[in-house]
Amino acid sequence: MINSKLVRAFDRIADLLEIDGEKAFRINSYRRAARTLKDLTEDVAVVAAENRLTELPGIGKGTAQRIEQYIDTGHTDVLDELQAKLPEGLPALLEIQGMGPKKVALVYDKLGVGNLGDLKRVIDSGEMEKLPGLGATSVKRIAEGIAFLETSSQRTPMGIALPIAEAFAAQIVAMIGVKRVEIAGSLRRGAETIGDVDILCAAKDGEGIVKQFVALEGVKRVLASGSTKGSVTVPFGEGKELQVDLRVVPADSFGAAWQYFTGSKEHNVRLREIAVRKQLRLNEWGLFDGDEPIAGRDEAGVYKELDLRWVPPELREDRGELERGADFGGLVSSQDIRGDLHVHTTASDGRCTIEEMAEAAKRLGYKYLAICDHSKSSTIANGLSVERMRRHIDEIRAANEQTRGIEILAGTECDILPDGSLDYADEILAQCDWVVASIHSAMGPGGKGKSSPTERTVAAMQNPFVSAIGHPTGRLLSRRAPMELDMAAVIEAAAKTHTMLEINASWQRLDLQDVHVRQAIEGGVELVINTDAHHVDQLEQMVYGVTTARRGGALRKSVANCLSLTELRKRIVLKRQT
């Protein structure tokens, strides 16, 4: 699809326009268009062909023309002209903390800086700090910004950031005078990757709390330490750093501040527009009628006074959540999950036994657990031969006999082979209670007599024993791109065959991702949220899958593992009889 290329083109236009000193509104409209295209789940070329471009939010006549030109020629005049005018390396400089469009334009105009190398040179030579409006301190900060950019991974997966954030929050809440501590920012919204960790704290003595915060164990560098805000970095992985910000506010403003710092920026802009229409003013300190505060202590009050329903953080992305009459109350939550229907054991590549996994699942309050080890073709993952699989099923049945308080289902994660057939014959699959079918090999686009991932997935769904498709796109966050999957075709086939689609909860996968969750629900497909755990500890990753489901607007009634075991079995039978 050409969508992602257009997203990059429009973001680049916006960057260049900013450096060029264009009006903010025009720049924003390009960013808005880029975001719309990023969220779009269908091929923009199809939308264009059907003359529906201007129906998309933030896309008017002008942008539609540029999209059409790009589809036809691979270029847009606007971008070509800007690129002819400004050096290629300039937009990258905007990523440096402390460098905004004005400063980028300044160093370009006065010193001819066209890329990162040039910038480093004029910093070292001392030329930069002589520029008007700059000085030794700001140049030093920019130099630190460059260093941070080069050591930090740009975006950190939610699964790495959340434990770090929770550890900090636990230490802050123990400080004297702290009334309340909460995680805010994109982490609270459940974004799959985050830029930095935002922690909010209610206390009177901001300076004292911030001082303790920047001195906490695990802090590598202190970026800022003031009376309301502290900012530090924390090492993780191999030489990487994550930024953690703490803000301290009075208890009376906690709700407004939590709302404000949770974002997203776009959601907040929309909220403030609504406030303005009501002749009110909304900021991080509260909602005001003139100088009179009318809300701010809690989040719900802020929404209520704007005649809005409180919006769950996962949905605050300005994707229509303030307008849509959505059923927020029915949104799936972690408490609704009654079982995990995709885990591995030592039989294939897991590190715990059937009994260990079952005991851990029971501790989480689950009523059922499906053991789904790899099938024979997944040799790297120690996939089970037919003979081993038969014995494995017997072992699962025996373990189930021995275990009380949880039902252990005999399952498999059966490979979908390159030709679209399944790795086990129906005779084996029929013995399983539950079958997840997944693609693990030949993940390329297909063609030339080779089946495409879409064809293979759709073919697998025709098998009556296939209950669900595992990690449908096969992506690994920032490590492997998703397969080229025609999601609309997969969803249509899933609905028709009563096959569920998995939201793989592993923070390295989150597959389906949020926009596809929404698309699947709109297509009438039932979902299942599984951890794909290879160790008892990984069962706790369910929360990431639930968060992703919530971001896609999934209600508990759309998620199969919120069902009782009896109801779940009925769903499996329904598929087998179709």
Place this chain on the structure above:
DNA sequence: GCCGTTTTCGGCCCGACTGTTTTCAGTCG
């Protein structure tokens, strides 16, 4: 450049912080 239950023209969110200033511009979230 987009958009419309005050509008097809004239709007389009808000405040803190910082460093450079002597009244404010730029950046950030």
